Amino acid sequence: MKCVCQHVYARKILGVLDPGVKRGIGDLGNRWPVRVAIGSQVMVNGFSSQRDLWAHNRYNRSSFPDLPAQSAKFSTLAACNWARWLHILSSARMGITVWILNSQRAKIAVLRDVLKFQTGLPGFRSEFEVVARGILGSSNLNFTWRLFCVMPLPRLNPWNDWSSTEEGLARDADSVAAAIRDIRVPLGIVRTERGLALRRSDLGVFNSTPSDSQQYPVVGFVPSVPLEQLGDLSFCTDHGLRFPYVSGAMAAGIGSVEIVEEMAKNGMLGFYGAAGLNPSRVEQAIDRLQQTLGERHPYGFNLIHSPNEPQLERAIVDLYLRRGVRLVEASAFLDLTPHVVRYRLQGIHRDPSGQIVAPNKIMAKVSRVEVGSKFFAPAPAKILSFLIQERAITHEQAQMAEAVPMAQEMTAEADSGGHTDNRPALTLLPTILALRDRAMSKYRFTQQLRVGLAGGISTPSAAAASFAMGAAYILVGSVQQACLESGTCDVVRQMLADAEQADTTMCPCADMFEMGVKVQVLKRGTMFPMRATKLYELYRTYGGLQEIPAADREWIEKNLFRATLEQVWQQTMDYFATRDPAQIEKGRNDPKHQMALVFRWYLGQSSRWANSGETSRRLDYQIWCGPAMGAFNEWTRGTFLADPKNRRVVTVANNLLYGAAVLHRLNILRCQGFPISRDMAMVVPQELNQLRHHLDH
Numbered sequence: 001m002k003c004v005c006q007h008v009y010a011r012k013i014l015g016v017l018d019p020g021v022k023r024g025i026g027d028l029g030n031r032w033p034v035r036v037a038i039g040s041q042v043m044v045n046g047f048s049s050q051r052d053l054w055a056h057n058r059y060n061r062s063s064f065p066d067l068p069a070q071s072a073k074f075s076t077l078a079a080c081n082w083a084r085w086l087h088i089l090s091s092a093r094m095g096i097t098v099w100i101l102n103s104q105r106a107k108i109a110v111l112r113d114v115l116k117f118q119t120g121l122p123g124f125r126s127e128f129e130v131v132a133r134g135i136l137g138s139s140n141l142n143f144t145w146r147l148f149c150v151m152p153l154p155r156l157n158p159w160n161d162w163s164s165t166e167e168g169l170a171r172d173a174d175s176v177a178a179a180i181r182d183i184r185v186p187l188g189i190v191r192t193e194r195g196l197a198l199r200r201s202d203l204g205v206f207n208s209t210p211s212d213s214q215q216y217p218v219v220g221f222v223p224s225v226p227l228e229q230l231g232d233l234s235f236c237t238d239h240g241l242r243f244p245y246v247s248g249a250m251a252a253g254i255g256s257v258e259i260v261e262e263m264a265k266n267g268m269l270g271f272y273g274a275a276g277l278n279p280s281r282v283e284q285a286i287d288r289l290q291q292t293l294g295e296r297h298p299y300g301f302n303l304i305h306s307p308n309e310p311q312l313e314r315a316i317v318d319l320y321l322r323r324g325v326r327l328v329e330a331s332a333f334l335d336l337t338p339h340v341v342r343y344r345l346q347g348i349h350r351d352p353s354g355q356i357v358a359p360n361k362i363m364a365k366v367s368r369v370e371v372g373s374k375f376f377a378p379a380p381a382k383i384l385s386f387l388i389q390e391r392a393i394t395h396e397q398a399q400m401a402e403a404v405p406m407a408q409e410m411t412a413e414a415d416s417g418g419h420t421d422n423r424p425a426l427t428l429l430p431t432i433l434a435l436r437d438r439a440m441s442k443y444r445f446t447q448q449l450r451v452g453l454a455g456g457i458s459t460p461s462a463a464a465a466s467f468a469m470g471a472a473y474i475l476v477g478s479v480q481q482a483c484l485e486s487g488t489c490d491v492v493r494q495m496l497a498d499a500e501q502a503d504t505t506m507c508p509c510a511d512m513f514e515m516g517v518k519v520q521v522l523k524r525g526t527m528f529p530m531r532a533t534k535l536y537e538l539y540r541t542y543g544g545l546q547e548i549p550a551a552d553r554e555w556i557e558k559n560l561f562r563a564t565l566e567q568v569w570q571q572t573m574d575y576f577a578t579r580d581p582a583q584i585e586k587g588r589n590d591p592k593h594q595m596a597l598v599f600r601w602y603l604g605q606s607s608r609w610a611n612s613g614e615t616s617r618r619l620d621y622q623i624w625c626g627p628a629m630g631a632f633n634e635w636t637r638g639t640f641l642a643d644p645k646n647r648r649v650v651t652v653a654n655n656l657l658y659g660a661a662v663l664h665r666l667n668i669l670r671c672q673g674f675p676i677s678r679d680m681a682m683v684v685p686q687e688l689n690q691l692r693h694h695l696d697h
C-alpha cells in the first residue's frame, strides 16, 4: 500500500486508499479493535457559520498540538451541524464504529464493526475494514485518501473545550426526564458544582469562548435517537419500511388484514396469519391487501410448515406464486421442504448488470440453530435436483440458487405465544447472530444476512434490549392479538388484558398433536389447557377410542365435546371429505389415528370458539399467548392502554419503539456517570397524537 504524507500534523499514517485499493488501513492491526471516526478535507467552505469553523479548529488544535495556524484547511469531522459532530464523536467514544465523510458531495454513514463505505467521488470505490481505534483524519486530495491515526481513543475528550452557562440547565428529575424524552434533541452533560446537569443542544447551548458569566464544563453527550435507526437501517430500506418493527403472523386470520394494513400504512411490516385457513380464504386476504396496499406498501403472508398436510403447503405456495406474494414469513419448519424452496427460487434470474435477483423473499422464523442453518444457506442440492425434475426450475436457475440464501432475514423466536421452544431471548439471539456470522463467512453471500428477535417483546425495555443486543428488527405477536385490529373477539381481548406474567402455560396443539408438540396459551379464565392435556394423556395411554374407560369417555362427551365420540367422528369425516380424504381412510384402518383425529376436532374447534367469541364455549377457549402479555399489562397498568378498547397496533408499536429510544438515551447517560432515578426511567404510554412530534423528522 502506497503511503504519502503531505500533512505534517498526522501522527501516524495508516495507509492510503487509492481507487484501486480494496481493503485499507492495516498497520494498527487488532491492537486497537474497531472504533474510528474519519473526516475528509473538503469542507472548508462548508461551514455554516464562523462559530462552527472556530469550533472545528479549536478541536483540531487540541488534538494536534503541532497543527499549523492555517488549520482550517485540515479535515472536518463535521461542518454544518455541530450537534451532529458531537453525536458522532460520542458514538465513537461509546464504541460505535463511525465513519464520517462530510462534504456536499458525500454522505454521512454510520456503520458498525465492518464498514463498507462508498463515496460519491468519481473514480473512488473502495471497501475497507476498520481495525484501528482512534480518530482518523483523512485527506481526499486528488481522490487519493490518506488515513491518519490522530489520537488513540482513551485520550479523546472532544467536548473538553466546551462549556455551558447556568441558564437552561436541566437539573431536577422532571426536567431531566423531559430532556431525555425529547429523543430528537442531542444533549450535553454539564458538570456543575451541584452535580451533573443536562443541556439541550437546540438551545444554543455550548460556548466555546469564555464569557463573563459562570461557565461549566461539558463532560459528556447524549445523541438524538431517531426510531428509524434503532435496528438495522438496511432492513428497513430493503423492505421499504420506516421502522424496524414487524407484526408476526397469527393463525386463522388473527393476524388480520386490518393489522397488515395498519402496519404497512405506518411504515411497519405485518404478516397475514394464513395458517389454518383454506387457500380460498387466504386468497380473499390477498385480494384485499393487493387492492388496499398494492405495490406502494410492504406486506407479507405466513407460509407455515404443515407436516400433516403437505398438499396444503403446496397449495398455499401455488397460491402465493400465482398471486405474486413476494414476501413470506416461513415458520414451524423442521427442515426445508421442496415447497418452500420452490417459492424462494421461482423467478430467480440475472438482471441486466449480471446480478442474481430472487424476487420472492423469505423471513424465516426459528428457535433452533439446526433449522436456522438450513435457511441461512443456499437451497440443498437434493431439493434442487427434485425441482429440476419437476420442471419447477431450470438448470440455470438451480446454479443461481447456489449464490443466494434461502432467507436473508431470520427471526430468532424466543419464548412466545403459540408454537415455541420456550428459549430465553438472552441466549437465543446471540446464538442466531453467531449462526449468521458463520453463514456469512462460509457462503460469502453478496446480501447481508440479518437477524431479528421475537418472543416476549411487549415493553420498551424488552424492545431496547433487543436492539442493544443486535436485533435488526423486532417482531411481536401476543400484544398484537390483544389489539382492536386483530381477528379475535372482544371477550378474548379482555381476557388478554387481565393476564398476568404467569398466566400462560404449554399444552398440546392441534396440528402436531400426535407428535406431542405443544403451544403456549393463556390459562387464566379458560379450562382449555387442562382439558387438552388430559386428551393427550388419553391418546398416549390407549390404542383407540374403544379402549377409553367409561368414566373418561363420559367426561369427554359431556364436558368437552357435548356430543358423542361417534358424532364427532362423523363431523371429522365430513371435514376431511373435501380437505384430505386420505385421513378418513387412515382413521378407519388405524384406531389410534382415529382417536387423534377426533381429539384434534376439539383442539381445532376451541380456537374457532375463541376467535368468534362463542359464548357458550368460553371455558374451552384456546388462546395462544406468551408471557409478553402479562409484561405488557404490567407496563400499561393504570394508563389509557390498560383498556383493550384503546389498544391499537400502531399506538402500541410507536410506544414500544419510542420507549426503546428513551431507554437507549438513558443508558448512554448512565454510562457517563449521570445518576438516573427511578422516575426518569419510567416510560409511560402516550396517545398517538402526543407521540407524533417525536416521530416526525
Ligand SMILES: Cc1cc2nc3c(=O)[nH]c(=O)nc-3n(C[C@H](O)[C@H](O)[C@H](O)COP(=O)(O)O)c2cc1C
Pocket: 247, 248, 249, 250, 251, 252, 254, 273, 274, 275, 302, 304, 329, 330, 331, 332, 365, 413, 415, 416, 417, 418, 419, 454, 455, 456, 457, 475, 476, 477, 478, 479, 481, 623, 624, 625, 626, 627, 628
Ligand atoms: C395468537 C397467536 C397466533 C400465532 N400464530 C402464528 C402462526 O400462525 N404462524 C406463525 O409463524 N407464528 C404464529 N404466532 C407467533 C407470532 O407470529 C410471533 O412470532 C410471536 O407471537 C412472538 O412472540 P410474542 O407472542 O411473545 O410476542 C402466533 C402467535 C400468537 C400470539
